[in-house]
Each structure stands twice: as C-alpha cells, then as structure tokens.
Amino acid sequence: MRSLLLAVAIMAGGKFLFAIQDAIIKEMSGGYPVHQILTIRGLVAIPLLLVLIHFTHGLGSLRHHHPGLHLVRGVLMLAAFMSFYIALAGTSLTVATALFFTAPFFITLLSIPLLGEKVGLRRFASIATGFVGVVIVLRPDTASFNFFSLLPVVSAFFYACCQLMVRVAKMTEPPALMSLYASIAFVLLGSLTGLLLAGIEPAQDAGVSTRFLLRAWSMPDTLDLFLLMLTGLTSALGFMCTSNAYQRQPASHIAPFEYIMIVWVTLLSYLIWSEIPDLPGISGIALIIGSGIYVLRREAQVEARPIAYSGLTRR
Numbered sequence: 344m345r346s347l348l349l350a351v352a353i354m355a356g357g358k359f360l361f362a363i364q365d366a367i368i369k370e371m372s373g374g375y376p377v378h379q380i381l382t383i384r385g386l387v388a389i390p391l392l393l394v395l396i397h398f399t400h401g402l403g404s405l406r407h408h409h410p411g412l413h414l415v416r417g418v419l420m421l422a423a424f425m426s427f428y429i430a431l432a433g434t435s436l437t438v439a440t441a442l443f444f445t446a447p448f449f450i451t452l453l454s455i456p457l458l459g460e461k462v463g464l465r466r467f468a469s470i471a472t473g474f475v476g477v478v479i480v481l482r483p484d485t486a487s488f489n490f491f492s493l494l495p496v497v498s499a500f501f502y503a504c505c506q507l508m509v510r511v512a513k514m515t516e517p518p519a520l521m522s523l524y525a526s527i528a529f530v531l532l533g534s535l536t537g538l539l540l541a542g543i544e545p546a547q548d549a550g551v552s553t554r555f556l557l558r559a560w561s562m563p564d565t566l567d568l569f570l571l572m573l574t575g576l577t578s579a580l581g582f583m584c585t586s587n588a589y590q591r592q593p594a595s596h597i598a599p600f601e602y603i604m605i606v607w608v609t610l611l612s613y614l615i616w617s618e619i620p621d622l623p624g625i626s627g628i629a630l631i632i633g634s635g636i637y638v639l640r641r642e643a644q645v646e647a648r649p650i651a652y653s654g655l656t657r658r
Contacts, residue, residue, distance in 0.1 A: 346591060346592065347592055347596060347597075349591065350588045350591040350592040350596075350597050351588070351597070351600050353584050353587050353588040353591070354584065354585060354588035354597060354600045354601065354603065355600070355603050356584050357580075357581040357582070357583070357584025357585040357587075357588065358581070358585075358601065358603050358604040358607055359607045360577040360578075360580050360581035360584065361577065361578070361581040361604060361607075362436075362604055362607035362608045362611055363573075363577050363611070364384075364573075364574045364577040364578055364581065365431065365436055365440070365608065366436060366608070366611045366612075366615060367570050367571075367573060367574050367577075368380055368428055368431065368574055369428075369431045369432065369436055370570075370615070371567065371570060371571060372428070372431065372432035372551065372555045373432075373551070374561070374567065375558065375560075375561065375563065375567070375571070376537065376540075376555060376556065376557070376558040376559065376560060377425055377428050377429055377432075377555050377556055378425070378533040378534075378536040378537045378540070378556075379533070379537060379560045379561075380428070380571060380574065381421070381424060381425070381428075381529045381533040382529065382530050382533035382534050382537070383571045383572060383574070383575065384526075384529065384571070384574040384575040384578060385526040385527065385528075385529035385530040385533065385575065386530055386575065387572045387574070387575025387576055387578075387579070388522075388526045388575040388576075388578050388579045389523065389526050389527060389530070391575070391576070391579035391580075392519060392522055392523040392526060392579055392582075393523065395519050395579070395583060396517075396519050396520060396523060399517070399519060400517055400519065400520070404516075404517065404520060405520065405523075409512070409514055409516070412508070412512050412514060413514075413521070413524040413525075413528070414528065415508070416505055416508055416509075416514075416521070416524070416525065416528075417524060417525050417527070417528020417529070417531075417532065418528065418532065419501050419502075419504050419505045419508065420501075420502075420505050420525045420528065420529070421528060421529055421532050421533070422498075422501045423498045423499075423501035423502040423505065424498070424529070425536075425556075426494045426495070426497045426498035426501060427439065427443060427494065427495055427498035428555070429491065429494055429552050429555055429556050430491050430492070430493075430494035430495050430498070430552060431495075432551045432552045432554075432555040433491055433550055433551045433552045434491070434492065434495070435612060435618050435620065436608045436611065436612045436616075436618070437605065437608050437609045437612050437618065437620055437624075437628070438480055438495075438620065438624060438628070439495045440495075440604060440605055440608045441480060441605060441627075441628040441631050441632065442477060442480060442481075442495035442496050442499070442631070443495045443496075443498055443499045443502075444499070444602065444605070444631055444632060444635050445473060445474070445477060445496055445499045445631065445635075446499040446500075446502050446503050446506075447635050447638050447639060448470045448473050448474065448499075448634070448635070448638065449499055449500050449502075449503035449504075450503040450506055450507060451466060451470065451638055451642070452470065453503055453504070453507050454507060454510075457507055457511055458507070458510060458511065463641075465637075465641055466637075466638055466641050466642070469634045469637045469638050469641070470634065470638060472630055472633075472634045473630060473631050473633075473634030473635060473638075475627075475630060476626075476627040476628065476629070476630025476631040476634065477496060477627065477631060478627070479623055479624075479626055479627030479630065480623075480624055480627035480628060480631070481493070481627075482623070489550075491550065491552040494552075509521070518582075518586055519582075519586065522582055537560050540556070540557055541559065541560075543557055544557065544559075545557040545558070585601075588600075595639075595640075598639050599636045599639055599640065602632050602635065602636060605628065605632060
C-alpha cells in the first residue's frame with residue numbers, strides 16, 4: 344500500500360507540472376506563436392532528457408534502427424501538440440484537458456482494425472457514454488461552438504495514433520528515448536513551420552486561435568523567456584515523474600490516476616483566470632472521465648497487454 348501511495352503521489356506531482364506547463368502556454372498564447380513556443384520547449388527539454396537517458400540507459404542507447412519511424416511519430420506528436428495548444432488559446436484549460444482525455448477511446452477503437460484486438464459491449468457502451476459527454480461539453484448547437492472547439496479531440500486522435508504506432512511498428516526504444524526524439528522533431532518541425540508561415544498575417548478580425556498559429560516569431564523579454572523555458576523544464580520533469588510512477592506500480596494500478604490532472608487544471612484555471620465550468624460542463628467532463636477510467640479498468644481485466652495503458656500523457 345505504501346508503494347502504491349508513493350507512486351500515486353509521484354504521478355500527481357508529474358501531472359501538476361504538466362498543468363503548470365499548459366497554463367503557461369495558454370497565458371503566452373497572446374504574445375507568441377505556438378510553433379515558437381514548441382521550439383523553445385523542445386530546446387530546453389532535450390538536454391534534460393539526455394541527462395535522464397545517460398543515467399537510466401546510457402547514451403549508447405541513442406543508436407537505433409527506426410529513424411524514419413521516429414520522424415513519422417514526431418510529426419504525429421507535433422500535430423497532437425499544436426492542435427491542443429491552438430485550441431487552448433480560445434478554450435478553457437479545464438475543458439480542453441477533459442476533451443483530450445478521449446484519447447483512450449480512440450486508442451481502444453483503433454486497436455480493433457490495427458491490432459486485431461477484441462472490444463466487448465461494455466467498453467463500446469462506455470466509449471459511447473464518453474462521447475455523449477463530449478457533445479455536452481462542446482454544445483455544438485450554441486453560438487460559441489466553432490472548428491477550434493474540436494481541436495482537443497483532434498489532438499487526442501493524433502495522440503492515439505502515436506501510441507498505436509509504437510505497438511504496430513514494434514518500436515522497443517525506452518519511453519525516454521521516444522520523448523527525446525519527439526522533442527527533436529518539435530525543434531526541427533516547429534522551426535520549419537515558423538519559416539513556412541512567415542509573412543502570412545492573420546486577418547484583423549481573426550480569432551485568438553488563428554492568431555496563435557499565424558503570429559510571427561518575436562524576441563521574448565527576460566520574464567517571457569524564463570516562462571517559455573519553464574515549459575520545457577516542467578515537461579521534462581513531468582515526464583520523469585510519470586515514468587517513475589509507472590516503474591513503481593503496474594499500469595493497471597496507476598493509469599487511472601492520470602486523471603488527477605483535471606483537478607490541477609481546474610484549480611489553476613480558477614486561480615489564474617477565474618474560470619469555473621458550469622453545471623452542464625461539469626456533467627460532460629464527469630462522463631468523459633468516468634468512461635475513460637472504466638475503459639482503462641476493463642481493459643486490465645480482459646486484455647493481457649491493454650493498449651490504453653501506453654499512458655495518457657500528451658507530453
């Protein structure tokens with residue numbers, strides 16, 4: 344029991360770091376483009392991940408035989424990150440995080456054609472309930488609904504593809520190495536995106552999410568640079584905490600506690616922006632999280648190697 348409590352505490356600490364990262368990025372979305380933020384985040388995270396790899400696996404483990412696969416996975420991860428953060432500019436942090444937690448639903452559904460896994464009626468019913476929660480949260484019949492509202496769900500889909508790719512391609516590199524290669528892809532592809540979008544100015548009446556994508560790079564002042572670099576630090580440290588928690592306990596025991604992130608983002612949203620989900624939003628979020636936890640727990644009972652236990656961390 345003590346070991347489980349320690350693993351849960353470490354997981355909670357890692358999720359708090361990720362929540363801080365997301366809050367910083369949301370706050371910075373009004374002054375810098377998303378691709379610049381991801382590039383700086385990757386530049387800071389890379390040396391920290393190299394230190395982790397040195398002490399856990401040795402730098403010799405950097406030699407691998409799947410450079411093309413890691414590039415494809417990096418592209419998918421960048422798509423997942425950019426989709427989430429572009430939406431975050433104009434969406435509540437709590438709502439965006441809850442919508443991203445549809446990732447286990449996509450992982451489970453895509454595992455049927457890609458991995459030949461069997462999904463029973465109970466999991467299908469739970470997934471359907473979770474998507475009802477998505478509709479309640481998004482409220483597509485209201486004036487506030489637009490394409491950007493769907494981006495956290497799009498992000499969850501891309502993230503699910505990344506997780507399934509690891510299994511389909513039988514990629515056996517340790518998670519720290521995969522995170523390192525993803526960070527390298529963020530730096531390279533984020534910089535390339537900035538170059539490709541250079542000179543494209545958003546319309547004057549463009550929304551905050553469009554501006555977050557099309558805004559030109561600019562030199563941060565000292566405080567902003569510190570905050571932007573902090574996104575890389577919190578990302579790397581959060582990854583270390585999450586990985587350590589999974590090393591201490593079986594995934595079936597620890598994975599449901601990833602949802603503690605919703606507590607942290609709700610608290611930070613209230614403290615920073617005075618945002619509190621309304622009653623329908625809380626109901627939809629509860630359906631998504633409750634269904635997600637059920638899917639994870641059910642997979643632990645019926646699958647020898649449950650695919651959803653690849654982790655829910657979008658970092």
